[in-house]
Amino acid sequence: MIEARNLHKRFGKKVTAVEDVSFTAEDGVITGLLGPNGAGKTTTMRMLYTLVRPDRGTALVDGVDVVQRPEEARRALGVLPDARGLYPRLTAREHARYYGELHGLSGAALDQRVDELLDLLDMRDIADRRTEGFSQGQRVKVAMARALVHGPRNVLLDEPTNGLDVMSTRAVRTLLRRLKDEGRCVVFSSHVMQEVAALCDRIVVVAHGRVVADGTPDALRASTGKDSLEEAFVATIGTDQGLMQ
Numbered sequence: 001m002i003e004a005r006n007l008h009k010r011f012g013k014k015v016t017a018v019e020d021v022s023f024t025a026e027d028g029v030i031t032g033l034l035g036p037n038g039a040g041k042t043t044t045m046r047m048l049y050t051l052v053r054p055d056r057g058t059a060l061v062d063g064v065d066v067v068q069r070p071e072e073a074r075r076a077l078g079v080l081p082d083a084r085g086l087y088p089r090l091t092a093r094e095h096a097r098y099y100g101e102l103h104g105l106s107g108a109a110l111d112q113r114v115d116e117l118l119d120l121l122d123m124r125d126i127a128d129r130r131t132e133g134f135s136q137g138q139r140v141k142v143a144m145a146r147a148l149v150h151g152p153r154n155v156l157l158d159e160p161t162n163g164l165d166v167m168s169t170r171a172v173r174t175l176l177r178r179l180k181d182e183g184r185c186v187v188f189s190s191h192v193m194q195e196v197a198a199l200c201d202r203i204v205v206v207a208h209g210r211v212v213a214d215g216t217p218d219a220l221r222a223s224t225g226k227d228s229l230e231e232a233f234v235a236t237i238g239t240d241q242g243l244m245q
């Protein structure tokens with residue numbers, strides 16, 4: 001479970017990226033962080049996964065405070081960062097193996113886990129190629145395998161389907177549903193409403209660094225009096241900018 005508590009982050013004097021963001025992402029639930037470009041999603045995620053230190057507020061990962069005990073919090077997290085940051089000379093398989101080893105896996109257990117992920121992500125064909133020159137979608141798959149290799153209880157994904165084609169998007173959705181069915185806490189950010197609508201049990205809408213709505217898709221529709229989720233979002237944010245594909 002992940003609890004964001006009154007997170008604040010400013011960059012310099014002018015930019016308030018995140019202002020008092022609080023929400024809870026439960027286990028066995030897919031929580032979507034939805035908002036237009038520049039809303040503060042990536043900055044929020046970075047604070048959750050301990051890359052950026054909040055100016056104020058904190059977050060708990062399975063009860064562990066990310067500001068006070070970042071290393072412990074990190075062990076309970078699998079992260080797909082916005083910058084996928086791959087090693088060009090390692091193959092896709094080597095990426096997954098390397099991160100598995102960093103998390104203490106080895107031997108047959110590691111081999112089996114890596115094979116399973118290569119199948120789940122439909123990446124057998126690229127498994128033994130160096131990642132240099134990989135397409136955007138191929139890079140996402142490698143980063144995803146790397147994020148999940150240690151079977152984390154909590155999974156944070158920043159715009160996971162960005163740059164993926166239809167088949168790969170479906171593979172990612174299937175994988176996220178599986179993580180949810182396994183009882184994990186899944187949080188992902190997106191600026192694409194359809195993406196969030198297709199997957200999420202719970203939606204946290206962020207605009208200008210603040211949470212402007214938080215609830216199930218049905219609750220969001222009911223609270224805005226709109227029939228379609230699309231209209232509900234537009235009503236919540238006050239603009240359709242950045243929300244449409």
Ligand SMILES: Nc1ncnc2c1ncn2[C@@H]1O[C@H](COP(=O)(O)OP(=O)(O)OP(=O)(O)O)[C@@H](O)[C@H]1O
Nearest residue numbers: 011015017035036037038039040041042043044191
């Ligand atoms: N390192 C930084 N230095 C200065 N400003 C930053 C930095 N990181 C983010 N910002 C600013 O903070 C605001 C929120 O950015 P953030 O990347 O969190 O938004 P986002 O919702 O993830 O947007 P997108 O969908 O475009 O990725 C923006 O105004 C951005 O320019």
